[in-house]
Amino acid sequence: MGSLTVTHERADSFFDTFERKAELQHQTHYCPGCGHGIVHKLLAQAIDELGIQDRTILISPVGCSVFAYYYFDVGNVQSAHGRAPAVATAVKRSRPESIVVSYQGDGDLAAIGTAEIVHAANRGEPITVIFVNNGIYGMTGGQMAPTTPLGRKSTTSPFGRNQWTEGFPVHVCELLNSLEAPVFIERVGLGNNKQIMNAAKVIKRAMENQVKGLGFSFVEVLSPCPTIWKFNPVEAQRFVREEMAKVFAIGNLRDRTKEAVQRPAATPPPAVEDIPRILGLVNGEAEAPPTGRPDRALNLHIKVAGFGGQGVLLLGEVLAEAGLESGYEVSWLPSYGPEMRSGTSNCHVRLSSDPIDSPLVSRPNVLLALNEPSLRKFLPALEPGGIVLYNGEAFPEDCARRDVRAMALPFSHLADEMGESKAGNIIMLGALLEATGLLEEEQVIGALRRLVKSQRWFELDLKALECGREEVRKQPFPLAEDYLWGV
Amino acid sequence: MQAQLTKGNEAIVKAAVLAGCRAFYGYPITPASEITEAAALYLPQVGGVFLQAESETASINMLYGGAAAGIRCMTASSGPGISLMQEGLSYIAGAELPCVVADIMRGGPGLGNIAPEQSDYNQIVKGGGHGCYRTLVVAPGSVQEMADLTTWAFDLADEYRNPVVVLADGYTGQMMEPVRFADPIAVPPAPEWAVRGTALTRRNLVTSIFLEPDLLERHIRKLEAKYHEAERQVARAECWRTDDAEIVLVGYGIMGRVLKAVVEQARAQGIKVGLMRPITLYPFPVATLRELSRNARAFLVAELSTGQLVDDVRLALDGRRPVEFFSRVGGNVPSAEEVMAFLVHTFGASIENQEVLVHG
The missing domain is CATH 3.40.50.970 (Thiamin diphosphate (ThDP)-binding fold, Pyr/PP domains)
Known part of the structure; x- marks a missing residue:
């Protein structure tokens, strides 16, 4: 007989014997005719x-x-x-x-x-x-x-x-x-x-x-x-x-293979050293890290509250960011809800010379109330001797305490006069800083610069800060400047 | 790197990228969405893959594929989405693939709400999928730990070839604290077993099927041995002012933080209270609890569920000491004052006895 020519042989992409199979390793598990x-x-x-x-x-x-x-x-x-x-x-x-x-x-x-x-x-x-x-x-x-x-x-x-x-x-x-x-x-x-x-x-x-x-x-x-x-x-x-x-x-x-275009090649990965910059972990200008703890001991439990859209969360964030820059331990915790309109909003901010135990503020010693419902809700929990700033002409008669240091100013109205109704939160911040000397101007402005992305808003916020300070200088807040230290 | 005020959810992604994670497959859900959003922003910039999947089911199976190909990869979700991922987690554990899953817990059951709870404990720590597998579980109590434990999670996942879950609550995900991030590492080389579409890896097979009972039993025993090894090596907890503590509080995540404030308040009243905060939930820090039981007279577990962590505490203590339980659910997080009141109410009699002893 002549030599045999193989016209169909097992593809190379198949195993010769099916060793991953427990038995009958020369045949598939498929039925005849499958x-x-x-x-x-x-x-x-x-x-x-x-x-x-x-x-x-x-x-x-x-x-x-x-x-x-x-x-x-x-x-x-x-x-x-x-x-x-x-x-x-x-x-x-x-x-x-x-x-x-x-x-x-x-x-x-x-x-x-x-x-x-x-x-x-x-x-x-x-x-x-x-x-x-x-x-x-x-x-x-x-x-x-x-x-x-x-x-x-x-x-x-x-x-x-x-x-x-x-x-x-x-x-x-x-x-x-x-x-x-x-x-x-x-x-x-x-x-x-x-x-x-x-x-x-x-x-x-x-x-x-x-x-x-x-x-x-x-x-x-x-x-x-x-x-x-x-x-x-x-x-x-x-x-x-x-x-x-x-x-x-x-x-x-x-x-559509004729019209199909090849996918664009992926961009090559960056060098490992470059990754912190990509993640925003390296500041552009070299900044000296805070040098140890500030001299003044501080233990603030701050509650900021108001309507959604009043800048409640940002106000809290500026305090936390500026506190961190000043060398304090800080935490910021928002109340969060569905992304829907007309909700209330509040956040818990801690600034402390010591490591922070709970980031929740249940007994605030500073209350920043941007609307009346927030004032009514949180004022009862304010520590005796604590500070409350209220966004209104005056405290409602049935909602006042004699054992706290209180200031009511129409911050939203002042913001309207400035031409930007949303700046009430930063005017309130200016008033707080002026009345208490809590944080240095430099750290607060640094925090605003990092948190407020638009230059227009940043400049507006600087004006708002000054406006708040000015209001307090006009009608001094009845506070000893250093009373919060060592609370 | 300098400390930076960072949101918990974002810290997870930044730490993951620094740890060589180069793929994220996910589906948005409150309160975990910032993780997916940050991944969408950063992964493409570091030559990684970001994909918003059609569902959590698809996400976890994409993770299966990415891990099979030898890439450090992760996903993130919350209660309802995690429930959908349980099937995939079982396959990933069965096929011994490393990956990291972040669960930012919200209120349940069903749609529940989006406020913080700790009610995914059982489905994560006990394994919500089918079969004899476990996930290793780390439980951050601060934003710094969201970063640090994510970094560790990738190493653990590779070491044990097993999914690792970063189990946090909505508050720990949403809050901001200063974080010092680790230095970036180069992407680790793909493991030998990975299927990469190369001549070298052509004979590699990723599967979770073992048709013969004897083979499957051998596989399950191998997994079991691995988990026992993890129990010996991995368990971790923070003990806070426990040296002289007569009452030890136990809580993790945001509750661990609240309980620290309770410790301060109790000690201000002269009650010797300490805190044991589990950092790993599986393996559970059994030895630490038993050690504490030598001096402590009682334990008080506080958690945001009707009683899940408390079961593990009771199992670990095995009747050595009484275990009291405090819980809030539905998205309510108790104040330190509230827990303090419960503590005084529960242990009131024994606290007074103690005072008698002191004066006597």
Whole structure:
């Protein structure tokens, strides 16, 4: 006899023996006539032909192809049910040079994983998705799939799939074709050798697209499941050809590979030393760190409260930031709520010479009340001897205390006169500073400079500070300047 | 670096980037959204990946993919989102992948509200997903610790090949305190087992499936041994004024801070109170608690849940000392005065006895 010529041999991208399998390591776990074996072979051939075995990472799903990693001699990541496109997304983004294949069945992709496939496609992730559609749940033993044709019986549609109760079969290619980003969407079949030859070409195209960096490529494969369908393999192929293909039209739905542009390359990472600057951890000008604790001992529990939009949180932040600059321990804690209008807002600020235990202010010794409800709510808790600044002409008669140091000024009104009604918070800050000498001007202005991004507002706030100071100089606050020290 | 006034949530991201984290996959939720927002701002600038996923389910599975590819990666969420991530956490632990998850707890169950609670303790510390796995859990009590424990979390995740959760409450996420950040490190080389799409890593496989019962049992025993090792090595707690404490308060996160103020108030009244603040919740600092029980007469656990941490305290003490319990829920955080009143009310009799002893 003459020498034999091998025309079809096992693809290099398959293992020679399937050592990850517990037994029968020379054959697959797929049933005779199952489409997965064929699709595996076509995919392995494509990987071989494109010379990308080392670069390929296969994401296997949950379902009959859960063990795809038994067979493929490529990088393998096995994923949770339906989540392969999410896993594939991150693998591809982490390793852009790799060729990532998300391999999924119909239950995995079109039922539990609907969100993941739609959004991976919509982001145009430059991966290849192989979607094996046999219209049934195979591994779990024959339950209805989202792609089961109407009228077909399964263990969970024992009377046949009914549109009124089970809905219509999901057409995934058509669904994805409504999105802007995918570059390639095609449905193929395994109904006869001609269809299989075509499937081989299409799968290779979908892989090649990724090698060229073109974008999201999707191949749906109508595939036989003789065991669950209860057909012999020949009948099962006929069913794919004649019945499945009637429900799911075979053909190309989209090929934008010619127009597709390569994704812009990622910018190279910065030097490690540069990262603190990027994170905003290095100040432009070199600043001397605070030199130890200030001479004066301080233990402030400040509550700032008012309506949302009055600058309550900023006022607290300026105090904390300036306190930190002055060398104190500080904390700032906002009350936070849904981002909705007309809420109330308050924050807790601590400034202390000693490490701060609780950042919560339950018994304030300074209360900055920007509206009446806040005054009524928090004044009762003010420590005897504490300070309260109230945004109003005078304290309401039924809301006053004799054992605290109180000042009422129409800060919002003063702000209106300045031409910027929102500056009332900083006018109040100016008044507080003038009345108590709490913090040095330099640190307060430094804090404002860092926190107030707009130059116009920064300048306005400087005026507002001065306005507040001026008001207190006009009608001195009945406070001993140093009374807070050592509280 | 100079101390900088930083919001808790932002501190997590900055520390993560400095620790070589180069991927963040997340979905916004109050009160954790600033983490996702800061990640969106910084990661692209350091050559990393930021992706706002379609759901928390997708986020955690992206984390699975990123970790499988050998990248230091993280996500962040809060109660409802964390519940959705439990499936993925089980897979990540099963596949022995390192990653960091920040949970900034809010009120539950269901939609609950967005104010601080500590009611995710059980789902995080006990493992809310299926199977015999644990997550390592660190519990920051300050913004500085939000940074420091995030840094540590990445190292722990790599060392134990396991997800590590930074478990904080809404207040610790939202508040600002000065932080000194660590110096940046270069991105660590990908681990040998990672699937990177290279000739060298072609035979690598990331999976959590072990079909044969014997193989799965061997795998579970391996995980178990790893957790036992972590229990010996990782547990950490802060003991505050406990040397002479007769009553030891126990609380973590924002409650740890409130309890420090309670310690001060109690001592001002002559009651010898100290604080034990767990810094790791799993492994739980059992040995520290037992050591404290030698001198302390009683323990008082305070937490923002109807009783989750307290179970671990009782298990650790195993009946050695009485354990009292104080809780606020629904987004309410008690004042130090409120806890103090409870303490005096609960231990009143014994405190008076103590005074008798002193005078006698």
